[in-house]
Amino acid sequence: SQQGEEDPQALSIQEGENATMNCSYKTSINNLQWYRQNSGRGLVHLILIRSNEREKHSGRLRVTLDTSKKSSSLLITASRAADTASYFCATDGNQGGKLIFGQGTELSVKP
């Protein structure tokens, strides 16, 4: 079952702009994770935010979590063409290590 839903499904921006992707989920969680996938490749872990955290930063990435709204957002600042990829959120649904992935946001950054 797909717990996470990303919005938008696709996003096209110019280099240097910020990109914001949103994720909504249905059940309570211990943590929420964001992953990146380049076309035809495996996923790469970006950031993990725990249910008792509200915001987390990693380089140009900023993740927020609102457990009352069951939603999270991923902000990529000053985007680059190399950021072009699909981005997925995943939640553990309070089931420990088992992750439930959303359908992803396809980001295209034009030079």
Added chain:
Amino acid sequence: DGGITQSPKYLFRKEGQNVTLSCEQNLNHDAMYWYRQDPGQGLRLIYYSQIVNDFQKGDIAEGYSVSREKKESFPLTVTSAQKNPTAFYLCASSIWGSEQFFGPGTRLTVL
């Protein structure tokens, strides 16, 4: 050089054949996972294993089988009972409850 590997990269199967996809990790992780990804979709969990000699069905286990005889290895067999096996298969490993590390994937096509 730690990591997770999958082989082969591409696999072609005739109808009625069983095929086995390989997944090996040297990250010393107890947990391993198999996912299926269809075009434009998120990941769906096929099987997972929290510890050697133990594994559990995921959301779409029908037509698939696994074994976990060694900590480093978690092979997936796609049986003839899987009616629509053409997909991209991803293996991952982790410390249970933490970020998952993904292999490069195997693209399976039924001829």
